[in-house]
Amino acid sequence: MVCKLGHRLTRNPRLAALLLAADPLYLVYASTPMPDVYAVSLACIAVLLAAGNKMRDALASGVAMGLALASKWTIAPVVVTILYLQRHLKKAVVMLATMTLAYTATYLPATTSIHLIAAHQLKMIEFMSSQHLGISCLDGFLAILGFYTVRIPPHEEPLHMLFKGHTLIQPPTSAPIALHLISWNPGNLVLYPLLPLALLAHRNREVLAYLLPQAAFLLFTPPYYTWYRLALAPPLALALADLLEKYQQKLAMVYLIQLFLALI
């Protein structure tokens, strides 16, 4: 899917696919049932469809994006990417409408009451905001840069999972968590040239701009959950492949310095 996306968005789609396939984070989470996996896959389909020109592409993209959001909310920044890819307001409105419908439709096995569905959204917000505390945006930013290792417990208190009739408690542990934003470590430091270049690419509507919404989102997510990074891997693979194709010579020099630092 990334290779297919790459044909539309990058100069070197095969390299993008290879980077993603070789991503250790993906190897690890391939065997772990997490909602992120479905959310990222569906969001990739949504972006692929959003790049099409016809109205039916916008409709299908909205459905895929709605299902992605119904898997996990953390994929929400991709909505910005999809809207960014729409050239007409009408298509953007259709996309948003089908996305909302598809999201709501996932509740059909449980209820048809809009009131109950809305109440569930509020419950989820309440639940998540009461659990995800403790680390600031600055911590997240520094962790993303790869020079700050968060030690758990990141929370001051154990997590109460509020499950069924009983309360599961996730006990704090002292084990360090290695943080890998760009999970093909030790290429972590490539982020330094990548983000400024993504900003520059925004002007020309280049592929690197695709990275922006998710990268910005990740700056504000808790840095200690490695699976949050799964959402960044496909756009990062695309962007990195594009970057390597375009700036081979310059990046070779930067990589040398990075490897030196990584070895330190």
Added chain:
Amino acid sequence: MKAAKALALASITTSALAYLVASIAAENLASASLISFSEYMKLRYALLPALAILTMLAAWFAADVLKPSIPYQPLAPLLLCLYLLALREKLLRIEKCSDAYIYIEAGVAYISGTSPLELNWEHPPLAKYIIGLASLISRSYWAYAAQGQL
């Protein structure tokens, strides 16, 4: 041009060395208990990232000025070795998420008829439906455990 190249080389070397010295100093001061843990963390929070950013900017600047004719290909074996090292570390050290078991349990319950509105409000239900269905089809250990059959 010569002056620009010299400046680029000087900035890159100075930044990299400053980074090296600061890292070693922070580690040694902490291990010798000359600075507290919180001071060590402040160093890691502020000084080292700042120096690292400086080094990266210097490297980018140097690459721009020097316009090196470094072919990318010879780096490949080195990158591959580092990748394999990182992969090993990752596969051994990444902590698998305990939340996964909760999603299996919730997913199996959803498939069995429990409403997502009543149980596990962590995320919207679609992925948990898929996980629950897959767990039941594959007759996984955790699906049986969730149904209380173990």
